[in-house]
Amino acid sequence: MAKKTKSENVPKKMQETFAAISSLTDVFCKEQLNEEYAQMARYLTAALCRKRPSPLTRGKTNSWAGGVIYALGFVNFLFDKSQKPSLTAGGLCAGFGISTSNGASKSKQIRDLMDMMQFDPNWTLPSKMDDNYMAWMITVDGFAVDARSMPLHIQEVAYEKGFIPYIPGQMDEPKKDRATVRNALYTLEAFIIGGPLAEEFVENNPVIGRTVEIRGDQTLEDLHKILFKAFDREEEHLYEFQLKGAGPMDPENKKYISSSAGEGFDEPKPDGVCEEIKIGSLELEEGEAFAYWFDFGDDWWHQINVVSITEPVPDPKGKYPKIIKRKGDSPPQYPDVA
Structure with a gap:
């Protein structure tokens, strides 16, 4: 079952209704449940507001508010005393000033409209997701x-x-919601910081940097390709990214290599291959730095700084990754033959 995207966006004509119902569910959840239920109730109320026609245009606000919590409670076994939190159906409905039969009826109407069921992954509380086999x-x-x-x-x-x-x-x-991180836009600054072939060129060109943008759902291989282009390189070589340590070659670094390194790659075994590792899975934070090593032998070392992480991607139709800024001349890939 594919999970559905949730949001609190509602049509303008339904905003007042959404606010009225959400104010009741927010107060109830704060007093008797928790913030997880409150947030899920807002998502469910918004989804009902977006229905055409919306059922929320008819009936009392407190009845719908009680029905929303009742429906979510049905999915998450709120009425099971072994659960935390837990409530009785009667206690829930009394909290909204409605009868148990009214609450059950509204809950059934909501569940039918939204195709909700027990263990429904789309409406399971995040804290219960690990235990929901259907998810x-x-x-x-x-x-x-x-x-x-x-x-x-x-x-x-x-x-x-x-x-x-x-x-x-x-x-x-x-940590940040994974879907949000996956859809984020990362702005990264890459600087050449060393290597045998780089020393003389860097000495005469103290700042050689490129700024790129890349989406969280793109890979370290995609990042390598845009850096390869940004620094005007002509011939591919093996490469590696190193993260979370104190600097290049720190034994504590997580190491991700290009798959072309093959089985002959020296130990210790890398933590993954760049073609499979998504930028959004690296748990990067603004201000963090990590290393990029290109060409094992000539050893072009780069420092990559995480400038910003924007959620969601500001221009979803834009072509990423892309180069947005250059500073300093690109060094020739082989200075001795330049």
């Missing part, structure tokens, strides 16, 4: 499998297509 079932070669048991590259494809809520092991609160 992780995907079909691979005609067989239903739990995505959590699949290799990382299959998990990434399933995530990109919206079949699973996040990549297992990469939903570490309070």
Whole structure:
């Protein structure tokens, strides 16, 4: 089941209705449930506002507010005493000043309109997602499998297509929402900082930098390609990105190599190949720096600074990655033959 994108956007004519219902659900959740329920209630109310015609144009505001929480409670087993938080159906409805039968009726109407069911991945609270087996079932070669048991590259494809809520092991609160990070635009500054062939050229050209923009759903290979172009290189060589350590060649660095390095790549074993690693999965932060090593032997070393992370991509139709600024002359790839 593909997850649906949630938002609080509503048509202008429904904004007053959305605000009225959300004010009731917000107060109720603050007093008796939690912020997860409050946020999910706002998403569900907005989705109902976007229906054409919207059912919320008819009936009492408190009835719909109670129905929204009742429907979410149905999905997340709110009425099970073993759950935290938990409520009785009667207690929930009393909180909105409606009868239990009214609350159940509105809940049923909402669930039918939104195709909601118990364990529904689209309406499961984030904190309960790990325990929701339906959120992780995907079909691979005609067989239903739990995505959590699949290799990382299959998990990434399933995530990109919206079949699973996040990549297992990469939903570490309070980190940013993975869908948001994936859709972010990263502005990166790359500077040549050293290497045998670079020393003389860098000495005479102290600042050689390029600024590029790249989307979170693009890969380290895409970043390499735009840097290759930005520095006017002519011949491909092996390359590697190093992150999270104290600097280039720090043994604590996470290392991501080009797949062309092959099985003969020296130990220690790299943490991944650049063609598979999405920028948005690296947990980069503004102000962070990491290393880019091009050509194992001639050793062109670069420092890449994370200038900004914009969410979402300001120009989704723009062509990324792209070069937006150049500083200093590009060094010849082979200075001794230039």
